[in-house]
Amino acid sequence: MKKKTVTSVAALAAIASGLVLAPTAFAGGASHGDAELHAMLSPVPTSKVTGSGTAMVHLKGNQATVTIKAQGLLAGAPHAQHFHIAGKGQCPPASAAKMHNGHLSLNTTDGLPFYGKIGASLTTSGDTGADHSALAVERFPMGASYTYQRTITVDDETAKELRAENAVVVVHGIDFNGNGKYDNVLGASDLDPKLPAEATDPALCGPLKMAPAGAVAGGMGGTQNGDTIALSAAGGLLAAAGGALYLRRRSSRQS
Numbered sequence: 001m002k003k004k005t006v007t008s009v010a011a012l013a014a015i016a017s018g019l020v021l022a023p024t025a026f027a028g029g030a031s032h033g034d035a036e037l038h039a040m041l042s043p044v045p046t047s048k049v050t051g052s053g054t055a056m057v058h059l060k061g062n063q064a065t066v067t068i069k070a071q072g073l074l075a076g077a078p079h080a081q082h083f084h085i086a087g088k089g090q091c092p093p094a095s096a097a098k099m100h101n102g103h104l105s106l107n108t109t110d111g112l113p114f115y116g117k118i119g120a121s122l123t124t125s126g127d128t129g130a131d132h133s134a135l136a137v138e139r140f141p142m143g144a145s146y147t148y149q150r151t152i153t154v155d156d157e158t159a160k161e162l163r164a165e166n167a168v169v170v171v172h173g174i175d176f177n178g179n180g181k182y183d184n185v186l187g188a189s190d191l192d193p194k195l196p197a198e199a200t201d202p203a204l205c206g207p208l209k210m211a212p213a214g215a216v217a218g219g220m221g222g223t224q225n226g227d228t229i230a231l232s233a234a235g236g237l238l239a240a241a242g243g244a245l246y247l248r249r250r251s252s253r254q255s
Contacts (some may be wrong), residue, residue: 035059039206045094056168071145076138078137080172085161087116091205101187119158171204
């Protein structure tokens with residue numbers, strides 16, 4: 001009888017544990033469902049940028065709600081920013097830098113093997129495509145620090161790469177020689193010879209990874225409704241199991 005009672009309690013405990021773990025298993029959503037992603041943005045090596053930032057992405061189907069907070073960039077200047085995809089899902093290391101106009105630096109092309117091609121242009125308005133808006137400098141955030149938020153539609157490849165954790169946020173625009181403006185110290189841009197390289201070289205970079213359950217809805221570490229319900233159910237089952245075990249033991253002692 002005791003063995004049977006212990007087995008029943010263990011079974012209830014296992015069910016309760018499963019309820020607690022279930023929401024976490026679905027935190028990232030299905031392959032075509034919702035996904036929450038987060039990135040810490042750090043300076044690209046050799047950029048001489050000392051800034052930082054964060055990026056949060058809520059992906060629902062092909063709709064991406066993007067929030068980027070950046071600081072420590074060149075003041076009074078536009079900063080192109082993109083989802084880069086289909087590379088290694090990484091930011092480039094210092095070893096990727098090359099000599100440009102007599103200076104060791106890292107331009108956008110140098111980083112392509114690591115973060116990949118542009119999947120979406122994170123503009124403030126209008127088109128977000130890679131072809132027509134990659135360098136739409138008049139439609140990117142400006143300033144030393146900014147908060148960007150916009151909901152955009154990404155193509156199927158970009159949505160797939162985001163869910164596969166193979167997308168990287170890159171913010172561009174550096175002040176390599178510290179003179180307070182984009183100039184030709186590094187030569188012409190590898191993306192558009194009409195622009196100086198400083199205007200398009202990568203400044204901040206961060207791989208997008210699935211955020212913990214509740215990170216967006218609950219504020220990085222908060223508890224979502226599903227988790228609360230599961231914990232309550234688990235607590236109820238465990239309490240019931242403990243009560244059943246107590247009654248069985250009491251009945252055995254009385255008999």
